[in-house]
Amino acid sequence: MTLTNKEIKAEVMEELFLHSGESGQASFQKQMTEMIAILSRTFQDATAPYIGKQPKMVQDEIASLIKFPNETQNFTELLQEIAEPILKNSLQVSHEKSIAHLHCPPLIPAIAAEIVISSFNQSLDSWDQSTAATYLEQEMIKWLTKKFGYTANSDGTFTSGGTQSNYTGLLLARDEFCYRKWGRDVKLDGLPSQFHKLRILCSEDAHFTVQKTAAQLGLGVNAVITVKVDEYHRMSPMHLKKQLIDLKEKDLLPFALVGTCGTTDFGSIDPLVELATIAKEEELWFHVDAAYGGALILSESYNWKLEGIKAADSITVDFHKLFYQPISCGAFLVKNSQSFRFLNHHADYLNPIEDDGEGIPNLVNKSIVTTRRFDAFKLFLSLKTVGIRLFSEMIDATFYLAQETANYLSHQPNIKVENKNPELNTVIFRFEPQTSTGDVCKLNRKIQQEMLYESKAAIAKTSVNGRTYLKFTMLNPRTKMKHIYEIVEEIQTLGWKWREHT
Template sequence: MAILHSHLQKNVHTYDSLFLHQGHKGRKAFQEQMGLVVQKLTEVFSVSDKPFNGQSPQQVKYEVEFMMRFSNGGYSLEEALDDIEGPILKNSLHISHRKSIAHLHCPPLISGIAAELIIGALNQSMDSWDQSTAATYVEKELVRQLAEKAELPDTADGTFTSGGTQSNYMGLLLARDYFCHRNWNHLVQEKGLPPGFEKLRILCSEEAHFTVQKSAAQLGLGKQAVVTINTDDRHRMRIEDVEDTLTELKAKELLPFAIVATCGTTDYGSIDPLYELKVLARQHALWMHVDAAFGGGLLFSHNHRENVNGLSLADSITLDFHKLFYQPISCGLFLVSDRKNLRYLSYHADYLNPVEDEEEGISNLVNKSVQTTKRFDALKVLLTFKTVGTSLLGKMIDDTIEVAREAAKQLDERAEFLVENPVPELNTVVFRFQPQTTEKDTDELNRLIQQELLYQGKAAISKTSINGRTGLKFTLLNPRTNLQDIKEVINDVEEIGREIAMGGYRFDKCERDS
């Protein structure tokens, strides 16, 4: 027994420098290793003068696979960091670069990065109070304040999520179960989908996020349950088409139960007419879910706040903090106007959230989420609100919208560009390069422009579809991106586009990968 005790004590000392703990060895190892990480990242960022270094997918794949070897005995963090520097750190997209303007993928604030370190060090799970203690109340209070910011009623509640996909799924899950309970006295949680469920229908814009269809499929309703509504010239749902569609559905004895309004479409940043949609939702007893993953940031805008006033009318809302709130991925929020409807998510496990806890007033956040283990992402938002402040955050958002509008204006003034949204509602600009004379297919031409910009390291922009044609998009989330940066990117698009159109580029993938 004494030998075993001695062996276990020796193991404890062996592990001391592998974990952050109250002992000297743990604290010392943490300081040293975090210092190495900071040093390595600082070195990489000091020489990353391009959004991307131009390596082909095949080259990146080869370098990563060559590096992916494990060590039975282990080696130093310094050696490991040196190992990943080229294959991973230098082969990554540098999203904080001013010309990295492709996707709804924001540069993270340093406050958010610092919070990530704290979150990882504490490693709390937000499912039960006894695993998260103080963190539970941080999330609850932030949910309350953000619901108040959206002007939701006092009955509102919500939960932090992994992002828009999870939040949209939760909104439609609650809408489905609420409808079945209210109309058929049927609890889906207990009895499964009721007879006639195949008649259930969800309405959304033809430009709504794909997760509406994905959620319908996962909820057992099938993608066929989603009915898309035509959009106007500003890419917003047409109210008259919503009315006509509801009439048609009821004539066919189908059962519309939810409408998904988009507050910031992925491509155009368009905001559906929230007030008018709520009137129809009330008339037809529909649940209104608002996907404000993108546009929800306007809640803090100084100049555009009125564009999201209709959020207060929603039954449920999706917000993302890893878009216009500049937080590291992942960080989302799901809000409901009436906390009673969260009951459709609640399950009790004796070891985790027993009924007695509720009777004693103990908050176990798993009752409000489809997740069990859940990160303390609320800390990122808290540290940002405390250090950056909501006023400066609102200014950042306003500045990016102003740059987007100036970018659209610059493009519109050039004869070879067709701008799809000349006055952006948010901070995306969608356009096509259309030279008057070219032997190239213009869809292929625009695709090649996007690729060549990336592989030359000049800019990261995205390609998208415009009425079935290939187009290009600037997503201007970075408040450091200025008009001069945009002018340079437009010039590069024009120059590369003209050379491709004249046959000046040869795109030999094998040659590039060699």
């Protein structure tokens, strides 16, 4: 019997999707097996965080791939085609010497969870698209709010990360203030004429998304008033009070205070208890950006550093940092669930009002986005597999490593350490030779680049008071002092090599 072209195409399509049929099952298992095998080989062969190629070379190799066939391509052959330009050219964030950014090694159960999330391809906007996933996210939100000290009246939603969470917090803060002060429903009527007077306060070292959010909310970057930090890069309550007095004298309207629990560079934690008190006295919405430091809720040794966070009106927490989840995975938590009313819009095809009356939860009511992945499952599966105690030990191990690293660097010649007592697990330092006629900032930038291009390590660079520094961000609990010793030795070698050429 000869198959027609239409029948052949139908048979091929049966192999392209995961379904209950035999062909779909067999194709899924075969391709997953092959993908796992090539990934395992890629990780097994990796001797450094990065293969060392310059950006232009990688760009050219990727560009050569963008040729799409008219007919189907053999999956096994395709994997061989992408092995070098994509897989081998990728940064190995799980490598012990990958200590550049807030970029964590993902847990294996979380990677496995990604397969489930992608296979079902549910969207968390409406219940009839996500069913069980809706309830699991709600239960995970309940667990999180309780861990952060919130009451049963609180709520939250999973987000793509800190940017989305910080945006949501300040959006709710703006709309709540406009409604309370002027009876203005911004969602319905837009911003009031006095909107140009609105101000947000945060520290000088707060995340740039505060300014970015102000711009997107129509307030402008200049609506963000920065507060000075102390020698440990924590917001100064005294200067905050001075800024508030100054704003009132200028007839301006501060409506939100952003406290940071874990600044990007120094991991500094603002004095949350004092800030909460000031926010309450001044009737400010208190938002805490704990994208980085929020993992302290799982730490047995350091969770005391979160004291005061339960007074926040809203909280940002990321799980693709110290919770070891694949990107992206974060959450936005709010003290009063009624605050979400400023986001709620109804669409007849998606979240009709009748669903509310019947108790059907459509999570789009709590989110600034519509389509949303089932990211809560990754965190759920990880916590179930690893357990709270081991999670705590892994997180604490990175804090211990940071302190030991800072101590070690402090005793190295030609090394200046900026934070000798790390708040979390970042260490800021620079190679500063006493006998050099070159530009030390350019020298440290060169060291950071050459470490990557020579496949030695992935470390970061940053700026402190206008000067270039190097940064270790030690999220990986598998990184040990022996790796730090080797990295520092390479930094010293490169520093002396390039000291007169920059």
